[in-house]
Amino acid sequence: MSVNKEVKRMTTHVIQAMKEQGEKITMLTAYDFSMARILDEAGIDVLLVGDSASNVMAGHETTLPITLDQMIYHASSVVRAVGRALVVVDLPFGSYQGNSRIALESTIRIMKESGAHAVKLEGGAEIQESIKRILSAGVPVMGHLGLTPQSIYKFGTYTVRAREEAEAAKLLEDARLLQELGCFAIVLEKIPAKLAKQVAQSVDIPVIGIGAGPDVDGQVLVSHDLLGITKDFQPRFLRRYLDLFEEIKGAAEQYAKDVRTGSFPNEKEQY
Ligand code: KIV
Numbered sequence: 001m002s003v004n005k006e007v008k009r010m011t012t013h014v015i016q017a018m019k020e021q022g023e024k025i026t027m028l029t030a031y032d033f034s035m036a037r038i039l040d041e042a043g044i045d046v047l048l049v050g051d052s053a054s055n056v057m058a059g060h061e062t063t064l065p066i067t068l069d070q071m072i073y074h075a076s077s078v079v080r081a082v083g084r085a086l087v088v089v090d091l092p093f094g095s096y097q098g099n100s101r102i103a104l105e106s107t108i109r110i111m112k113e114s115g116a117h118a119v120k121l122e123g124g125a126e127i128q129e130s131i132k133r134i135l136s137a138g139v140p141v142m143g144h145l146g147l148t149p150q151s152i153y154k155f156g157t158y159t160v161r162a163r164e165e166a167e168a169a170k171l172l173e174d175a176r177l178l179q180e181l182g183c184f185a186i187v188l189e190k191i192p193a194k195l196a197k198q199v200a201q202s203v204d205i206p207v208i209g210i211g212a213g214p215d216v217d218g219q220v221l222v223s224h225d226l227l228g229i230t231k232d233f234q235p236r237f238l239r240r241y242l243d244l245f246e247e248i249k250g251a252a253e254q255y256a257k258d259v260r261t262g263s264f265p266n267e268k269e270q271y
Pocket of ligand 1: 210220
């Protein structure tokens with residue numbers, strides 16, 4: 001029997017046991033009640049209330065504008081829907097970087113006001129004081145290395161990270177540091193598969209990849225990308241399982257036609 005099928009509720013300990021037993025971890029983003037309910041019923045292990053909500057839900061070009069209040073709103077909607085998944089919430093840009101006290105205050109607001117189970121922060125050594133302080137309050141922390149979208153203006157592009165030796169070495173060092181600090185898992189975004197494999201083998205905590213190849217402990221995607229609701233985002237790592245943009249558009253067009261021709265509502269669809 002697999003670890004994950006035996007449990008009624010996912011915890012960081014179950015995620016750890018899954019790594020130890022070589023069982024892959026599934027993670028998807030969720031930002032609202034209805035979608036979270038579907039993904040939870042589908043048995044997705046971890047739901048990430050990602051700051052990608054800034055792009056996907058609010059239409060911003062980057063993840064930088066989303067606020068702590070907005071993240072709490074999305075997170076509390078997801079928590080209300082979930083019976084089994086572990087709910088992890090991104091600390092948004094500006095809520096943790098420069099000052100560990102502010103990082104802890106932001107985290108406490110997320111945990112108290114949304115009921116989520118853990119937080120995710122982007123970065124390594126630069127944010128270690130914030131990570132330590134959050135962990136000292138008993139809140140599980142997920143790290144995020146590689147392409148960290150909150151630093152897009154430093155990178156200048158969303159291209160693959162850590163192709164160069166120096167950046168790859170720093171990433172490996174940061175992954176070890178995150179483990180040492182006490183993070184329960186690490187997301188690796190858009191880095192060479194070979195490096196991701198090396199990271200996953202070098203740390204004992206679960207490593208979850210997005211655009212990081214198959215040799216990690218689990219995979220994460222933005223749900224709206226996987227479902228084909230977003231249209232213009234076409235990175236090589238993305239597998240689209242549906243084309244909901246066209247499906248929803250088709251349904252809306254049919255509805256408009258039915259209303260305009262008077263065929264909706266019919267005799268059975270009224271009181
Ligand atoms: O915000 C997000 O959706 C993320 C994933 C891409 C890992 O951080």
